[in-house]
Amino acid sequence: MSARGTLEELLERHGTTYAGEAGIRLRDTPRPLYQLLVLSHLLSARIRAEIAVASARALFSHGLRTPRRMADATWQERVDALGEGGYRRFDERTSTQLGEEALLLLDAHGGDLRRLRREAQDDTDMLGAGLRRFPGIGPAGADIFLREVQSVWPETAPHLDAKALQGAERLGLPTEPDELLRLAKGEDPAVLAAALVRGALDSG
Template sequence: MATTTRRDVVHALLDRYGRTYAEEAGIRLKDTPQPLYRLLVLASLLSARIRADIAVATARELAEAGMRDPRRMAEATWQQRVDALGRGGYRRYDERTATQLGDGAELVLDRYGGDLRKLRDQAGGDVEGIRRSLQDFPGVGPAGADIFLREAQAVWPQVAPFFDDKALQGARALDLPTTPAGLLRAADGAQPAVLAAALVRAALDKKAPEAVREAARAA
């Protein structure tokens, strides 16, 4: 019987869970202001104690309601934001989050002229500097900053490879390396952002590690 390798496990993981949260939320991530802002909103929603699928659906709903950039988010009424959050299923935190989204949009406009690339550039591309600045936004704590960086590394190569604590939790559950270099070797050329998202999904789903191992053995 052939031995299942770490590379086999990673391939099975990516086959099953290899999509970013930005992709799932309908964000065509580019190094341009609007998709980066939408990613910030998504990171804020995902960092609350709520199911990831609800946060993703809510990010889609906000975008479909026209709140795709900080100016439109700021110009929307508080009630419009609450209503969009409710339609997405984000009811538990809708009133507080509506306020945070409005305040955060104003901060993006006032401090960065609506362009989060300026946040990155002001930090000189330093990951910890970017991480600290992201936490200035209401509703974005350490976990939210990590979510943003985990996804933004797809278009911000200066922060890659970035694997946050939740991604490393998934790596441990699958008996994979817990260093960026080790994970990239096992990934055999996979994009770090996709691999990190897949590892997070494995961490969040208790059944995922064994399902991935079974798929790796069957391959």
């Protein structure tokens, strides 16, 4: 199969962002951007992606969709919601981190990640460093956020990180971002990145 055919098959099978799978209608507004931060936090742990997505959905279904609601919830309420999603191995530590993360976002940025974006002044490295200041968001979590947010923050695109390029390599696709984007023929880079990551996980 040609590289284009392989990519088309991958996008047909996995052409949904993780935010979309978690029910987040991603826009450049505070609430969905915060929900993406929570999802990125959960996805960065050593736990199956489907459990992380289910746990994010459970948190949101309990009304924990904003940093204020997350901060005001009790530690046990957050643990219980995570448990509903199957996020049991890391639930206690993650509950604490989610509370601290929400408070930091409120205190440092008024609950609005767009302020962090403005502070970064279109510098993706600076943006990544800002994201890593949140409890529970390490390099992996920052990369997940940047992969997904490029749909609405175009200055971060294309963000095809090591995990996405690992997927490309395992599928026999080019590992240069520009070549992948040419092959994708205008596909949303966030969708492309998510599909490549899933390809890496499938073949791993």
